[in-house]
Amino acid sequence: MSAFPGFAPATPAAAVPPEADEDEPDPRQAHPQLSSESRPATIFPVYDWPDDQEPGSEPIGFSDLEPIPLPEARTNARILRRKELRRRRREQVRRGALVLAVVAVVTGLVALLAAPAGRLVDNATGRGNASTRNGAAPGAAPGVAPQPVPIVAPVLLAYQDAAGRASALTVLVPSAGGKGGTLLLVPPGTMAEVVSLGLEPVRQSLELGGPTRLQATVENLLGAPLGAVVVVDDAGLTNLLAPAGPLPVTVPERVERVNPNGRVEVLYEAGANTLAPAGAGRFLSAKGRENDLARLARHQVFFEAWLARLGTRPAAIPGGSPELNAAIGALAAGPLDTRLLPVEAFGTAGDGGELYKVRADELSRLVAGVFPSSAGQGLTGRPRLQVLNGTGALEVADKVRAKLGAGYDVRLTGNAANFEYERTEIVFYDRDQEAVADRLRQALGVGALVFSRRPLDVVDVTVIVGKDFRP
Known part of the structure; x- marks a missing residue:
């Protein structure tokens, strides 16, 4: 067994290492950086050479190895100095940010106190109202925020x-701001699901169930709630128009x-005409040689002339129904847009x-853009429902639709296979x-979910x- 000189041999503790040659320099003197305190504790492997192949007796000294440069040791004092520098930089950044924030707040307060009272300008009318510095309306208590304008149904x-x-x-849809809005003209022959009665023209719902069924049918068609339905005959229409007096209308065609x-x-005759209140009914209902869509053009000029008159004479806004009074007043107070329900003739x-x-x-797009508080997005965005009566009770589908509201599109109604359904x-x-x-x-409050493998495309x-x- 032989070992590399200068290292502890892998021999028992009792063994004595061979003495070095007197002429051989002490490796710890030749390489002072490898002192007994700093020398790596690496142990080279011990090789067991055969007797006939044992290397020469000339020992290998450390003087035969190239010196290895070691990295400069970092002292604790140097590390502490760097930590202290980083801490000082962070402290300076925090102090600077605090100073900037204080300056910004003080500048804002000075500008606010120095600003004069302004004027709030209504975009629709161009009229301005004096405002206080805290944004409250004139006469409002300081610090009290103005109340939001309620949506007119x-x-x-x-x-x-x-x-x-x-x-x-005609659906009168006030805008969200309460000034101006949209007139939505509905062709009376538009086909819609009359709940519990099947697919019928919208006009039929009034004849079959009065204002309540008409409201349910139109809400289900549009996917938006209505505040009220007001039905007038010739005498009622005359009373609505009487305060405004005769109206100048421009007839599109003879x-x-x-x-x-x-x-x-x-x-x-085509062109300028004067419409007396008592003649408004015939003006709206006369079909002539036109189709219904052409007749709706006369409806448009009638309503636009009436609302323009009410805009200049607010005292002529009719009384009666509070909901109708509020809707007419809102539409007369601002810009008006007239839209036709998107339909196409088919019979x-x-x-x-x-x-x-x-x-x-x-x-769907029209409802989303016109109705400020629409419950759905027209026909496309609402779940399509079929409601079947499994009890035999009257008007069950109407009660289901009323409980669900306008957020669901009731497409089909009818009777179930029998009237013995104990559970929905x-x-x-x-x-x-x-x-x-x-x-x-969850909306109905009752029912069990049932998955059917027979697809039904229409609902x-x-x-x-x-x-x-329970309704």
Whole structure:
């Protein structure tokens, strides 16, 4: 056994290391950096050479190795100095930020105290009102924030002609600010689901169930709540218009009708006309040789002339229904936009009236942009429902729709296979609609979720109303 000289051999503790040659320099003197305190504690491996191959007896000294430069040792004092410098820099940054914040606050207070009282300008009217420095309206207590303007609810104004038909259906939608808004003209022949009665023209809902059923039908069609439905006949319309007096209207096209004797009678010439309050009913209902969509152009000029007059004569705003009074006052106080319900003709009814179907995507965008507090996004964004009566009770589907509100689109109604359903079932046809069905169950307060593998494309969920349902 032989070992590299200068290192402790791997021998028992009793063994004595061989003595170095007298001429061989002490490695600790040749390399002072390898003192007994700093020398690495690395032990080289010990090799067991065969007797006939043992290397020569000449020892290998440290003088034969290249000196290895070691990195400069860092003292504790140097490390502490660097830590102290970093701490001082952080302290300076914190002090600077605090000074800047104090300067900004003081500058803002000085500017606020020095600013004169301003004026609040209404974008719609251009009129200004003096304001106090704290933003309150004149006369308001200091520090009291102005109250938000309440949203005026939309109102459906329906004109019923002498034959009992709904000849004009107009939704008055005030803007969110309470000044101005939108007139939405609804063709009376628009097909819609009349809950519990099936698919019918909207005008039929008034004849079949009065204002309540008309309101439910229009809310279900639009996906937006209405504050009220006001139905007027010839006498009621005359009373509404009387305070405003005769109105100047511009008729888009000549209005004619053919009398029973075959003679053509001109009702209104194209261009400027004066409309007396007592003649407004005929102006709105006369069809002439036009279709319903052309007749709605006359509805537009009538309402725009009336609201323009009320804008200059607020005292002429009619009384009666508080909801209608508020909606008319809001629309007369600001800019007005007139929109037609997006429909397309697809047939003719038995009485000769045109029938129209709604363009769902356009209606969705219209409702989202026009109704400030719409409950849905028109037809596209609402879950489509089928409601089936499983109890035999009357008007069950109407009560379900009333409880759900305008956030659901009731597409189909009818009777279930029998009237023995003790528990309401909420059937969905796609796993993706399970969350919708569960929200519907929570809204109704009753029901069990049922998954059906028979797809039904026209609706997303079917509600089979059981005896546990409570309106």
